[in-house]
Amino acid sequence: MQTSNASTKPYHPFIVFHQRLFLSKPLGGFGGVVFAIFLLGGVFADLLAPYGMNETNMFNSLQSPSLNHLMGTDHLGRDVFSRILYGAQLSVIVGFLAAGLATIISVILGVVTGYFGGKTDMLIQRFVDAWMTFPDLVLLIVVVSIVGPGTTQIVIILGCLYGIAGSRIIRGSVVSIRENMYTHAAQSMGAKTLHILWFHILPNVMPVVIVLFTTRVGAVILAEAGLSFLGLGIPPPSPTWGSMLSGSGRTYMYLGPWLALAPGICLTVMVYAINIYGDALRDMLDPRMRGR
Numbered sequence: 001m002q003t004s005n006a007s008t009k010p011y012h013p014f015i016v017f018h019q020r021l022f023l024s025k026p027l028g029g030f031g032g033v034v035f036a037i038f039l040l041g042g043v044f045a046d047l048l049a050p051y052g053m054n055e056t057n058m059f060n061s062l063q064s065p066s067l068n069h070l071m072g073t074d075h076l077g078r079d080v081f082s083r084i085l086y087g088a089q090l091s092v093i094v095g096f097l098a099a100g101l102a103t104i105i106s107v108i109l110g111v112v113t114g115y116f117g118g119k120t121d122m123l124i125q126r127f128v129d130a131w132m133t134f135p136d137l138v139l140l141i142v143v144v145s146i147v148g149p150g151t152t153q154i155v156i157i158l159g160c161l162y163g164i165a166g167s168r169i170i171r172g173s174v175v176s177i178r179e180n181m182y183t184h185a186a187q188s189m190g191a192k193t194l195h196i197l198w199f200h201i202l203p204n205v206m207p208v209v210i211v212l213f214t215t216r217v218g219a220v221i222l223a224e225a226g227l228s229f230l231g232l233g234i235p236p237p238s239p240t241w242g243s244m245l246s247g248s249g250r251t252y253m254y255l256g257p258w259l260a261l262a263p264g265i266c267l268t269v270m271v272y273a274i275n276i277y278g279d280a281l282r283d284m285l286d287p288r289m290r291g292r
Contacts, residue, residue, distance in 0.1 A: 021284055028280020034273035038266075042088035049082035054237050062256045072258040074248040080262050083239040087263065090240050091221045091270070094151065098158040098224075099216035105163025107209060110170025111197060115178055125171070131164050140223065144232045151234050154227065158220050166212055173205045207285035211278055218274035225267055241267045 011019075022029035041048060057077035065072045071080035109128070113121040140157060147153050177183065178201070186196050227233035228242025236243065241263040249260035 017284070021280055025280035025283060028276050028283070031273040031276035031280065034269060035277055038088050038270045038273070039092055041085055042090075042092035045082075045085040045089040049079075049085045051079040051082040053083050053086040053239050054078065055082075062252065064256070065258055071262045072256060074256070074259055075252055076248075080244075080258065083244060084241070084262055084266055087239045087241045087244065088266070088270075090151075090234060090238060091224065094155055094158070094224050094234070095217040095221045097155045098162070098220040099213050101155065101159025102161075102163035102166060102216050102220070103209060103213045105160065106166035106170050106212060107202075107205075109164065109167035111174055111201060111205070113167070114171040114174025115193075115197060115201060117175075121171075125168070128164055128167055136161060136223070137226065140227060141230070141232060144227060149227075149232050149235050151238075154224055154233060158223055161223075162216050162219060166216065169212055170205060170208060173208045174201055177201055177204045207282075211282040211285060214274065214278035214281055218271045218278070221274075222267070222271050 018029065018032070021032070055078060057073075060069070060073050060077040061075050063069055063073045063077075069079050069081065071084060073079055074083075109124060113124045139161065143157050144153065147157070183196060183200050186200055224233055225240065225242035225245075228240040229246040231243075231246065233242055234240050244263040245260060245267075248256075249263060253260050
């Protein structure tokens with residue numbers, strides 16, 4: 001009697017890893033679930049939103065939350081819940097693109113400076129030190145004021161800002177990995193530099209890279225919301241959580257408190273969920289943190 005292959009097929013490593021994460025770090029696993037809900041809500045905003053993001057109806061202006069409008073309406077009668085979903089979509093796009101760009105920059109700078117050392121390390125790291133002396137918000141305001149607001153500009157600016165600063169984290173891991181026996185063995189056998197970087201250095205810093213990317217997503221979303229609140233983020237008519245707080249949320253705070261509470265709570269919960277999920281990933285992927 002033959003047994004089905006489906007019954008004996010092992011689970012995907014991604015599923016197994018998150019099962020372990022839920023058992024050992026339940027709070028981090030909960031954060032991952034909350035983040036996934038926001039992620040799916042943003043990706044499928046076009047299907048989930050009951051109204052258009054800029055669909056106005058002055059007869060329904062400043063209505064409190066109800067079955068027809070789960071989070072109420074703003075002063076133009078636009079459904080707040082629909083705008084929250086489309087705002088999550090923009091946050092997901094900007095967060096992942098800017099965090100991805102930042103991670104790539106961090107890996108390139110960190111691997112080059114950490115492995116080669118010498119004058120290359122000194123010159124690049126002194127530039128990083130000088131870069132980190134500028135306050136993030138001030139630097140963002142100055143650069144955005146020069147190049148102008150827009151999704152592409154925000155992604156590039158935030159990616160460069162967090163990418164250069166994050167290179168020091170990757171550099172520290174590369175310096176320790178460079179001194180391991182397997183790296184010296186590959187060098188003594190005549191392996192090329194690119195071969196060592198690709199097959200020995202980069203795979204061993206991937207846990208740090210994954211955690212860095214996760215934490216950068218939350219930081220980017222929060223920074224984009226701050227710029228939108230100041231009027232320097234993604235321009236209208238695209239709804240962002242920061243612009244919703246700055247516009248109708250601040251103007252009609254007393255007449256319609258849900259206008260400020262809805263985007264504010266979503267922003268807080270999403271960033272907090274990403275941070276605790278990133279901390280759990282760090283604890284699971286870093287052998288030195290296991291068991292704590």
